Amino acid sequence: MLFETKYKDRIFTFSKRKSAYCLNYLWTSIFNLRTEGLADFVTRKDSNIFEIDINGIKEYNININKLTKMRLKKEAEEFYPKKIGWETLAPGGEYANGRMMCVFVTMYIAKIMKSPYAILIGNKKIEGYEFSELNSLLSSNKKIKVMNFSRKVFDEAVKLIQKNDRLSFIKLYEDVCNSLGISEENMTMTRNRFGRLQNQAVEFAKEERKKRLVSKGYVSFD
Numbered sequence: 717m718l719f720e721t722k723y724k725d726r727i728f729t730f731s732k733r734k735s736a737y738c739l740n741y742l743w744t745s746i747f748n749l750r751t752e753g754l755a756d757f758v759t760r761k762d763s764n765i766f767e768i769d770i771n772g773i774k775e776y777n778i779n780i781n782k783l784t785k786m787r788l789k790k791e792a793e794e795f796y797p798k799k800i801g802w803e804t805l806a807p808g809g810e811y812a813n814g815r816m817m818c819v820f821v822t823m824y825i826a827k828i829m830k831s832p833y834a835i836l837i838g839n840k841k842i843e844g845y846e847f848s849e850l851n852s853l854l855s856s857n858k859k860i861k862v863m864n865f866s867r868k869v870f871d872e873a874v875k876l877i878q879k880n881d882r883l884s885f886i887k888l889y890e891d892v893c894n895s896l897g898i899s900e901e902n903m904t905m906t907r908n909r910f911g912r913l914q915n916q917a918v919e920f921a922k923e924e925r926k927k928r929l930v931s932k933g934y935v936s937f938d
Contacts, residue, residue, distance in 0.1 A: 737789040739917050741796040745780065745810045746910060748801070750885040753814015754877050761870055765863040766819045770854050772807025773816065773904050776800065779808060784917035813904045817889045819862055822873035823850075824892040831869045836861040847896075854902045886910060 760766060779799045786792045797803040800810050807813075826833050826845050835842045837853065837860050847853070853860060865873075880888050890906050900906060 738783045738786050738792045738796075739914065739921075741783060741792055741801070742780065742913060742917060745796070745800055746886065746905070747882040748810045749814040749817060749905065750877070750880070750882045751814075752802075752811045753816075753818055754874070756811050756815040757818035758874060760815070764865060764870075765861055766815070767807075768816050768819060768854065768860050768862060769807040769812070770858045770902055772809075772812055773902065775806075775808030776810065776813045776904060777909075780913060781916075784913050785920050817885075817904050818873065818877060820889065820896065820898070821877055821892050822865055822869060823862065824895055825873045825876065826865060826869045827896070829869055829872070831866045832864075833862065833866075833869070834864045836863060851897050851899050851902060854898070 757766075779795075783792060783796060783800065786795060799808070802811075805811055823833070825831075830845050832843055832845050835847065835850075835853070837857050843864075876888070877885065886905055886907055890903065893903050900909075
């Protein structure tokens with residue numbers, strides 16, 4: 717927790733100094749994928765039915781990308797909660813995407829423990845603990861339901877997620893997806909993608925600052 721607090725404080729300070737206001741929201745969303753996603757995941761343990769929505773994953777990434785290119789602080793402040801954060805429970809929001817990330821971790825635990833569960837595609841149910849065509853199923857159906865995890869598998873998944881802070885959760889999720897054969901395009905987030913988003917936000921802010929200086933009569937020698 718101390719590690720995360722120090723990072724959040726540094727990013728908030730940096731975002732104000734560089735006028736990259738969206739960096740604060742970008743990091744907040746990365747933290748919430750684990751925090752709010754896990755909380756949402758746990759509340760659904762009794763129903764034991766979880767939806768994976770590939771369109772929601774893509775929408776989340778589209779909106780996060782838009783966030784990094786927002787020029788005005790007010791624009792970012794209005795956009796983030798409505799499209800990504802706490803004001804939306806839509807499949808493209810961080811709560812839903814964080815929950816889906818937890819589902820993939822649970823599928824991985826089921827695979828390791830050889831504990832069967834079920835995937836529902838329309839009216840077709842497939843049962844097992846290892847699905848070699850999982851990535852193809854996600855790409856071709858866009859939306860599937862995952863159900864009937866054993867309580868032991870569910871509890872072990874929650875314990876594993878809780879052991880990881882918000883940043884290492886991304887690595888855990890990425891490793892899990894690689895083990896399950898999930899392609900990057902079907903992943904909510906990866907470490908490299910997050911790095912690119914940070915750099916994109918910083919570079920955009922630098923360019924906007926340069927434009928403002930030029931408009932005020934300062935000459936750029938870059």
